[in-house]
Every structure is written in C-alpha cells, then in structure tokens.
Amino acid sequence: xxxxxxxxxAHTYEPNESNPIFALKEMSLSWADGGRYALLGPSGCGKTTxxxxxxxxxxxxxGKVFFDEREVTSMITEERNIAxxxxxxxxxxxxxxFENLAFPLxxxxxxxxxxxxxxxxxAEILNLQDYLNNRAKxxxxxxxxxxxLGRGLVREDVAAILMDExxxxxxxxxxxxLRRKLKEINDKxxxxxxxxxxxxxxxxxxxxxxxxxxxxxxxxxxxxxxxxERPQTTFVGYFIGSPAMNLYECSASSKNEISIxxxxxxxxxxxxxxxxxxxxxxxxxxxxxxxxxHSDNSLEADVIEVEDFGNYKLxxxxxxxxxxxxxxxxxxxxxxxxxxxxxxAEHCCxxxxxxLI
Amino acid sequence: MxxxxxxxKYFFVVLWACFVIAPFLWAISTSFKDFNSVTGGATYIxxxxxxxxxxxxxxxxxxxxxGGINIIGPYFNSIxxxxxxxxxSIVLGTLAAYALSRYTFKAGIVKNNDITFFFxxxxxxxxxxxxxxxxxxxxxxxxxxxxxxxxLVYIVLLMPIAVWIMVDFFNRxxxxxxxxxxxxxxxxxxxxxxxxxxxxxPGMLVAGLFCIIFGWIDFFFAxxxxxxxxQLLPVKIVAxxxxxxxxxxxxxxxxxxxxxxxxVAFIVERYLSKGNLSGALK
Numbered sequence: 001x002x003x004x005x006x007x008x009x010a011h012t013y014e015p016n017e018s019n020p021i022f023a024l025k026e027m028s029l030s031w032a033d034g035g036r037y038a039l040l041g042p043s044g045c046g047k048t049t050x051x052x053x054x055x056x057x058x059x060x061x062x063g064k065v066f067f068d069e070r071e072v073t074s075m076i077t078e079e080r081n082i083a084x085x086x087x088x089x090x091x092x093x094x095x096x097x098f099e100n101l102a103f104p105l106x107x108x109x110x111x112x113x114x115x116x117x118x119x120x121x122x123a124e125i126l127n128l129q130d131y132l133n134n135r136a137k138x139x140x141x142x143x144x145x146x147x148x149l150g151r152g153l154v155r156e157d158v159a160a161i162l163m164d165e166x167x168x169x170x171x172x173x174x175x176x177x178l179r180r181k182l183k184e185i186n187d188k189x190x191x192x193x194x195x196x197x198x199x200x201x202x203x204x205x206x207x208x209x210x211x212x213x214x215x216x217x218x219x220x221x222x223x224x225x226x227x228x229e230r231p232q233t234t235f236v237g238y239f240i241g242s243p244a245m246n247l248y249e250c251s252a253s254s255k256n257e258i259s260i261x262x263x264x265x266x267x268x269x270x271x272x273x274x275x276x277x278x279x280x281x282x283x284x285x286x287x288x289x290x291x292x293x294h295s296d297n298s299l300e301a302d303v304i305e306v307e308d309f310g311n312y313k314l315x316x317x318x319x320x321x322x323x324x325x326x327x328x329x330x331x332x333x334x335x336x337x338x339x340x341x342x343x344x345a346e347h348c349c350x351x352x353x354x355x356l357i
Numbered sequence: 358m359x360x361x362x363x364x365x366k367y368f369f370v371v372l373w374a375c376f377v378i379a380p381f382l383w384a385i386s387t388s389f390k391d392f393n394s395v396t397g398g399a400t401y402i403x404x405x406x407x408x409x410x411x412x413x414x415x416x417x418x419x420x421x422x423x424g425g426i427n428i429i430g431p432y433f434n435s436i437x438x439x440x441x442x443x444x445x446s447i448v449l450g451t452l453a454a455y456a457l458s459r460y461t462f463k464a465g466i467v468k469n470n471d472i473t474f475f476f477x478x479x480x481x482x483x484x485x486x487x488x489x490x491x492x493x494x495x496x497x498x499x500x501x502x503x504x505x506x507x508x509l510v511y512i513v514l515l516m517p518i519a520v521w522i523m524v525d526f527f528n529r530x531x532x533x534x535x536x537x538x539x540x541x542x543x544x545x546x547x548x549x550x551x552x553x554x555x556x557x558x559p560g561m562l563v564a565g566l567f568c569i570i571f572g573w574i575d576f577f578f579a580x581x582x583x584x585x586x587x588q589l590l591p592v593k594i595v596a597x598x599x600x601x602x603x604x605x606x607x608x609x610x611x612x613x614x615x616x617x618x619x620x621v622a623f624i625v626e627r628y629l630s631k632g633n634l635s636g637a638l639k
Binding site for chain 2: 055056057076077078081082083084086088090092093094095103104107108148151
C-alpha cells in the first residue's frame with residue numbers, strides 16, 4: 001500500500017506530432033494511502049488514461065509517478081503491484097474460476113495454502129463459491145465481471161485497486177451490494193480504491209473524495225458535499241446533480257447583486273469585476289423554494305410541467321426566456337399556471353468565465 | 358412458410374452433399390475396376406455391373422521392378438515434410454503475428470500493416486517466379502533433392518498463411534487480456550505463454566489446417582526441387598501416368614492422398630464451425 005503521487009503528469013498519444021492533442025493535460029495529484037476515490041467525468045475525458053498511467057500500462061509522455069517516495073514512472077506493470085479491473089469482464093477462458101482467482105497469487109508465488117484460503121474468502125464475498133470448479137468461459141457476463149473484480153481483491157498488499165467502470169455490466173441490486181462490499185474491503189484492508197465512473201450517483205455514494213475531469217483536466221476535487229454545494233466550474237455544476245444546476249447568464253448590478261433579465265437577486269459573493277461580460281448565476285434545483293408571496297430574491301414563473309417522482313416533485317417553469325427547475329417536497333401543492341420561486345442568496349453561486357468567484 | 362423453408366433448406370443441403378460426395382464415390386468405384394470396366398461404358402454397382410479387382414490398388418504398393426510405383430516412401434516423406442513445415446510455420450507465424458498485433462513497428466513509412474502485407478505478398482506471386490531463386494538458394498546450400506531443403510521452402514510458403522490468420526485472430530483477442538495478465542503479475546512473455554496462447558489454440562488449429570492443406574497439395578516445388586533421392590507423394594502419383602491413362606490406380610492414389618486431409622479437416626472442423634475463431638473472451 002502506498003500514497004500515489006502524480007507529479008506534473010501529462011500525456012499525449014501522438015508525441016511525435018508538432019501540435020499533439022493531449023489526452024491528459026498537465027496536472028499534479030496525490031492519492032492518500034487507504035483513500036476511497038471516484039474519478040468522474042464524461043466519456044473521453046482522460047479517466048482511463050490516468051488509470052493506465054498509474055498501473056503502468058501507459059507511460060506518460062510528461063511528468064513522473066511516485067508510489068510513496070519511490071519513483072515508478074519507468075517501472076513495468078508487473079513490478080508496480082497494482083490491481084486493475086476493466087469495464088468489460090476479462091477472464092482467462094481456459095481456466096476454472098478457482099484458477100482465475102488464484103492466478104495473481106500464483107504469478108507472485110504465494111504458498112498454496114495461502115492461495116486456497118484467500119481465493120475461498122474472496123469467492124465468498126462475491127458469491128462465487130459454488131462455481132469455483134467451473135470453467136470461467138461458461139459463466140454469465142456479470143459472473144465473469146465478478147471474477148475480474150475478484151482477481152483484483154485476492155492480493156492484500158496491492159498499492160491500489162484501480163477500477164474502470166467495473167459495475168457497468170452488473171445488475172442494479174448486485175451493483176449496490178458490491179459497492180458496499182468494496183467499501184467494507186476498503187475499511188478492513190485500508191486498500192486505496194480508485195473508482196472510475198461516469199455515473200455521478202455511483203461516485204457520490206461510493207467515494208470520500210471525488211475528482212471531476214473534463215477534456216483531460218481535473219476541474220474539481222473534493223468531497224461529495226463540496227461538489228454538490230460549491231461546484232468550482234459551471235461544468236461541475238452541470239455534470240453533478242440530477243437535474244443539473246440551473247445556470248443563467250447575468251450581469252452585476254452592484255457588488256452583491258446581479259440581474260437576470262428584469263429580475264435582480266442578492267448574492268453573498270463579492271463581485272469585484274462587475275464589468276465582466278461572462279457572468280453566470282448557478283443554483284441547485286434542491287435549494288429553490290416555492291413561496292406564496294413575493295419577497296427578496298423571488299421571481300414569478302410560468303409552470304411548464306410538474307413531474308412526480310414519488311419522493312419529490314420536479315417543477316419546470318419559465319421566466320423571461322429562461323427555464324428553471326425546482327425540486328420540492330411531494331406534499332406541496334403547485335399552482336398550475338404561475339408560481340413564485342425563491343432563490344436563497346446563500347445558495348447562489350456566481351461564475352465568471354465559468355469559474356466560481 | 359417455416360415448413361417450406363425447412364424443406365428447401367434440407368433439399369439444398371442434400372443436393373450439395375450429393376455434389377460433394379459424388380466424385381468420391383466415383384473414385385472409389387473406379388479404383389476397383391480394370392481396363393475393360395473403365396472403358397466399356399458407365400457402370401456403378403460392383404459384382405452386378407463389373408467385377409471388382411485390386412489391381413488399381415496393388416500398383417501403388419508394388420516396387421518398380423514389378424511394374425508398381427510404391428508410394429509408401431513418398432507418402433511418409435510428404436507427411437514428414439508437411440507436418441514439420443506446418444509446425445515450424447505455426448510457431449514462428451504465431452510469434453510474429455502476436456508481435457504485429459500488439460506492438461507498434463515503424464521504419465520510415467513502413468508500419469505494422471505493411472509488414473503483414475509483406476508476409477501475405479509472398480503468396481501473391483505466381484510460384485514460377487520463385488522457382489529459380491529457390492533452386493539457386495537450395496543448390497548453394499547443398500539442399501537440393503533433400504527433405505530439409507523442401508521443409509525450408511515450405512516454411513517460406515506456409516508462414517504467410519499462418520501470420521495472416523493469426524494476426525487477424527490476435528486482433529480480435531481483446532488487449533485487456535494481456536494487460537490484465539501484466540497487472541496480475543506476469544511479465545510480457547509469461548502473459549503470452551500463460552494467458553494469450555492457451556486462448557489461441559482454435560486460431561492455431563485453423564492456421565495449421567490451412568498450412569497442412571497447402572503444404573500437402575504442393576506439386577510444383579516438390580517437382581522442381583527434387584530428383585531421385587527424395588520424392589513426395591504428388592510427384593510420385595504423376596509418375597503413374599503412361600500412354601494409357603490408368604484411371605483405376607490414379608483413383609486409388611487420389612483416395613490415398615486425400616485421406617489425411619479429410620481426417621485433419623474432421624478434427625479441426627468443430628473449431629471452424631463454432632465461431633471459435635473470434636477468440637470470444639468478453
């Protein structure tokens with residue numbers, strides 16, 4: 001187990017081009033020993049490249065990788081002692097389930113009795129104990145993925161377990177249980193878990209720390225709460241949360257006040273550069289409330305749609321030419337035409353050039 | 358409709374089966390006929406329409422002094438040369454194909470695909486173009502009219518087939534398999550031998566089948582590069598021909614020479630038909 005440090009890492013797959021496209025733009029990051037991380041971002045944002053750099057499958061074109069104090073940049077995968085689980089099940093089709101799970105231990109020449117004990121333990125966690133003697137080839141897709149996962153879990157001494165959207169092919173119920181199992185494993189063995197996903201719910205429920213990436217850059221790293229309440233960029237606001245953050249172009253009317261069309265709103269942010277043309281107001285639909293009468297920071301909107309999701313209602317309305325979404329309690333009666341919505345000042349985030357002020 | 362479809366399906370399958378099997382039946386019946394039965398009009402049923410005889414078959418095993426051609430020696434030569442050349446081609450071809458599939462090679466404008474094409478291009482040329490270079494090559498090595506010389510030439514001819522089939526096969530084996538093996542603690546060689554190779558047996562069998570077929574049926578190089586000391590089956594069979602074509606012994610020889618291929622095809626067939634070529638590991 002080790003602390004993993006990425007020091008000024010950048011990567012391009014076309015190092016010989018004069019103007020290469022970077023899959024990963026220059027960044028420095030460190031992953032604490034025993035931490036539980038989620039790497040979140042849309043497809044093609046560089047998540048997998050980052051994992052492959054850590055596991056040694058890809059040699060970064062720039063920068064260095066350290067495990068604790070030890071530089072591992074040019075070290076081959078075999079020597080890094082890292083476990084990685086891919087998005088699609090990878091099994092050794094000619095071997096049995098037992099042999100598959102035992103393979104990483106056999107390669108590292110663990111004693112037979114220890115292999116047997118550990119394989120049985122992991123098989124039990126993954127509900128594979130009845131299939132140990134079956135050929136891995138004949139199993140279903142999710143069982144195969146459990147095997148892939150199991151091969152990552154049999155070694156207790158790994159520097160980290162890297163998981164690249166490992167639960168994509170697994171059904172929701174088992175997915176939930178496995179996520180909990182992974183948390184337990186992390187608590188018990190203090191193994192660093194790095195979990196790549198593009199599903200924000202998965203990231204929010206699994207990790208202590210979430211790293212959001214976009215177009216080869218880390219746009220924000222923090223706890224699920226930070227990401228939800230104070231998204232550092234409009235991208236994070238838009239990407240995290242369901243529905244996405246409400247975002248409006250606005251202009252500053254004073255240091256603590258902005259206006260959107262004819263409506264003006266007080267905010268707690270100090271807008272120093274009030275001449276900026278690229279100002280945006282962002283607010284989570286969870287924080288918007290439905291009021292009976294006008295007050296500060298309220299606006300009147302035309303109701304477009306009210307959707308009942310069982311545990312909450314989602315109100316979609318429009319003011320000026322903007323759309324606004326509010327997540328409200330289910331019991332609340334929503335007028336069918338006009339509704340007064342309040343945007344609490346403490347939850348209004350102001351972005352200049354898409355970055356939080 | 359489904360009934361009509363089933364009927365048509367079976368109808369064409371049976372038709373095709375007859376089409377394929379008819380020449381074999383014809384060859385079998387001809388091999389048991391004598392001169393009169395072959396030239397006296399079409400006959401099909403032994404004992405009723407013609408008197409079966411083993412003359413056609415016995416010529417194949419009698420020594421030359423008794424008017425036969427004795428194919429036993431050439432038969433084993435053919436088996437030895439074909440199997441050895443195929444085996445070496447598969448081993449070398451598989452290694453080359455794995456490298457071409459997994460690693461990037463670049464020398465100027467030449468890249469992986471060009472190298473693969475270079476291998477295949479060996480088979481694009483008409484064999485006659487290669488005959489003189491091969492002759493000079495073997496003669497300078499002192500390997501004309503020898504089994505080793507033939508094996509060498511056949512490896513050159515068969516390896517492109519092995520490389521071609523195996524490159525395609527490895528390209529369809531997900532790269533993650535190798536990567537997982539590396540992560541699990543193998544070095545690149547162990548990853549190949551412990552994980553990739555066991556999964557590649559179907560592809561190797563198919564490549565092997567093609568190598569054996571092309572090696573076994575070659576007449577041209579066997580004819581040009583051997584004289585008296587070493588002879589292969591196809592060359593020996595041609596020696597049967599004389600002013601009166603001996604259809605009966607030619608039929609027997611054809612059956613004897615095609616038998617090993619049929620046996621090999623039956624063994625490999627299940628790998629061909631199950632779609633196992635794809636390496637389906639996901």
